[in-house]
Amino acid sequence: MSTQFSAVLDALTRQRGVRASMVADAADGIAIDSNLQFGQDGNRVAALSASLYRKARQSARAAGLGATGFMQLEAEDGRLCILGGDTLVLVVIAEPDANVGLIRIEMRRAAEQLA
Amino acid sequence: MADEIRQWSDELARDPGSLVFLPLAEALRRQGQAAMAQKVALRGLQRHPHNGEAHDLLARILTDLGDLQGAFDEWDMVLQLAPGHPGALKGMAFVRFQQRRHAEAEEFLVRAQSQEQDENLAAAIDVVRRSGAIAPGTILVDPFSEPRHLYVDLLTPDQAAMCLDKAGLVLSGAYYAGDGQDVAQEIGASLSGVSDEAVRATRHLGIGAWKSIVFETEAAVVALRPAPVSPQTEGGLVVVAAVPDTPLGLLRRVLDKCAQRTAEWLSREAA
Numbered sequence: 001m002s003t004q005f006s007a008v009l010d011a012l013t014r015q016r017g018v019r020a021s022m023v024a025d026a027a028d029g030i031a032i033d034s035n036l037q038f039g040q041d042g043n044r045v046a047a048l049s050a051s052l053y054r055k056a057r058q059s060a061r062a063a064g065l066g067a068t069g070f071m072q073l074e075a076e077d078g079r080l081c082i083l084g085g086d087t088l089v090l091v092v093i094a095e096p097d098a099n100v101g102l103i104r105i106e107m108r109r110a111a112e113q114l115a
Numbered sequence: 116m117a118d119e120i121r122q123w124s125d126e127l128a129r130d131p132g133s134l135v136f137l138p139l140a141e142a143l144r145r146q147g148q149a150a151m152a153q154k155v156a157l158r159g160l161q162r163h164p165h166n167g168e169a170h171d172l173l174a175r176i177l178t179d180l181g182d183l184q185g186a187f188d189e190w191d192m193v194l195q196l197a198p199g200h201p202g203a204l205k206g207m208a209f210v211r212f213q214q215r216r217h218a219e220a221e222e223f224l225v226r227a228q229s230q231e232q233d234e235n236l237a238a239a240i241d242v243v244r245r246s247g248a249i250a251p252g253t254i255l256v257d258p259f260s261e262p263r264h265l266y267v268d269l270l271t272p273d274q275a276a277m278c279l280d281k282a283g284l285v286l287s288g289a290y291y292a293g294d295g296q297d298v299a300q301e302i303g304a305s306l307s308g309v310s311d312e313a314v315r316a317t318r319h320l321g322i323g324a325w326k327s328i329v330f331e332t333e334a335a336v337v338a339l340r341p342a343p344v345s346p347q348t349e350g351g352l353v354v355v356a357a358v359p360d361t362p363l364g365l366l367r368r369v370l371d372k373c374a375q376r377t378a379e380w381l382s383r384e385a386a
Binding site for chain 1: 298301308309312315316317320321322323326327330331333335337363364
């Protein structure tokens with residue numbers, strides 16, 4: 001099934017080192033569309049990513065730093081990149097050695113297309 | 116030190132007019148009891164309002180408490196009592212630099228240099244003139260002299276760093292707001308909860324332990340990573356913040372340097 005997000009997610013997943021990409025609801029963490037590898041649980045990725053983004057956003061606001069845009073979590077075996085808006089979050093899971101700079105640019109481009 | 120503090124406290128109780136309040140307040144300040152040191156210094160100043168060293172001491176205590184403008188005013192008082200006091204001039208330069216008033220900072224440094232020959236002062240003036248991008252603390256303050264100054268030589272004026280314990284309380288570093296107030300505690304308490312969420316996310320996503328988080332906000336870019344392991348810092352964080360246009364890769368490098376400095380500090384403390 002193709003949605004308004006499919007082309008954007010396909011473009012993101014074609015980036016080297018990207019394992020998965022998805023769009024989720026920022027408020028409730030429900031997956032809206034995703035491009036996942038076999039065995040990945042989209043609902044889990046959406047829920048955890050949205051929750052992490054919400055926490056960062058709340059913390060930044062509480063600290064007086066204003067709205068949060070791009071965030072990246074680096075872990076031993078992978079990276080989680082999130083670009084948040086008011087209602088949606090764009091999520092990418094990537095390899096530890098993926099080019100985050102390029103992924104960030106592509107995520108921003110994708111977000112502009114979705115706006 | 117505890118014995119000396121007790122001894123000085125007893126002496127001050129016996130003779131409230133004694134100048135022993137000076138070493139007592141200084142010792143309390145060095146032990147991190149800035150609020151108590153402030154009380155002692157203020158009480159001493161009631162009896163010795165024209166003592167320049169007491170005003171200088173109170174200024175340093177106020178710096179520790181994050182009240183930069185209050186410290187500046189005290190050093191200004193020192194200059195009225197002891198014109199050309201190099202310590203006051205260097206302190207005022209430090210405050211002005213923290214407040215991004217670089218030209219005034221330079222003026223104070225030049226005046227301090229006219230009072231005492233100090234290679235560090237010459238270097239500080241040179242750096243301020245050339246770039247205006249490195250805090251005078253880089254040269255004037257020993258980073259290990261106080262936890263608040265731990266990262267001062269690793270940061271430019273538009274960057275801040277701190278180490279937080281598990282409860283979000285500041286162990287080292289500072290975060291100066293535009294008005295010169297140290298808001299590290301407020302910022303730290305707000306950001307500390309992000310790490311719990313990161314632990315949860317990485318555990319359920321199966322991507323191993325988290326190493327760092329970087330996020331961009333309207334007012335700053337922020338990077339955090341787990342603090343070096345020690346009984347004090349278990350579950351804590353090292354946090355670095357910089358102005359929004361700072362490249363994320365640069366911020367990560369600064370974060371790593373601050374984490375290394377934290378580890379060095381903890382090993383010195385343990386020794």
